[in-house]
Amino acid sequence: MRSFIDFPLIRLTDLFYIIMLNIFQKVNKGQWLLFILPFFLFGCEKDERDGTTCAQNCIVLSGVVVDTPANKLLSDVEIGISFQYYSSFLKPSISLGKTKTDTKGKYSFRFDASKYLSREGFFIVSVKKNGYYLNAYHPDSYQSVASYDLDELKYDTPTDERIMLFKRGEMELHLKNVKKLDLKMLSVSYGPEKSNTGFSIAPVPRDLDTIVRITIPADMESVLKWQGYNGPNPLQLDKAATVNSEKGSFTRYQLDF
Structure with a gap:
């Protein structure tokens, strides 16, 4: 076997x-370094964490995380919030911070969205919990479960997202x-x-x-x-x-x- x-x-x-290996085989090491360097400089996530202290004119992303199909509320689920440009080439996503669900499976994250009004992008909610998954290819990584454009969000009005995970x-x-x-x-x-x-x-x-x-x-x-x-x-x-x-x-x- x-x-x-x-x-x-x-x-x-x-x-x-496969593509990267094919390129590597056709260029020398110096050229290879110049090729991949921009990805390390610009392709990684930028960490700002600027939303955790918002007091007014805030965007509030909130909801619950439940087990599928039992609809059991899941506590201690890690929630990550980030901003992603529509055109991500040479533009890193911006991490706004992380939180966790409470004993009732609820989460809530507030941040100041005013600095993103002139940027072309959207907000992403990602989740992670040991023993659960959403994406079968990458069950141990953060799973993107929801995205929001600025025009569909209102200041100080919580969203009501219901996130379903698989055991x-x-x-x-x-x-x-x-x-x-x-x-x-x-x-x-x-x-x-x-x-x-x-x-x-x-x-x-x-x-x-x-x-x-x-x-x-x-x-x-x-x-x-x-x-x-x-x-x-x-x-x-x-x-x-x-x-x-x-x-x-x-x-x-x-x-x-």
Whole structure:
């Protein structure tokens, strides 16, 4: 049995690394340094934290964080507030600060938005809590859950955002090409029916026998779908299954095709 890293898993986040590697191979080290230096100087988040002491004419971003599907209010969830330019090239996002939900799952963050009136951008609310996730690709990082333009916010009028998080579980997905099919690509999607994600393997070895570990909700059903391609059109290989996490956090599934 091979590890899944023996085969090319195609994800959108991987394309950046492929492009950067291709550039690195074509330029010398001095040119490479000059190329990436602007990203370190301008592409990182700028930390201002200027909103925590606002007393009047404030924007108030507030709401609750709940578990899906139990609708249980979640306390001690980290909430991050930032400002992002519409054109982010060479312009860092600006961190306005962080707060946490209280025992009733509520959060509230006040800041002075007057300095951003002339800037082209929007405000982002991000969340993070151990054992929970929203983005299956990056379950351990901050998850952007809401964004606001200045024209939809009013001074001293709290927003009422309801943020839904998933309790984190894991699936050990065993992929095996038992029919020795010649496929140019295998596409797999997984997760809650209305919030699924996925990955692709291309090309697909005839002797494919590998395990992929993926993040799924621990307390609700996930839909697993897979489809094979030999060109632009999918083959008849198009199936789906419903899976649940065993013991609330872990499950295995054998995907033979």
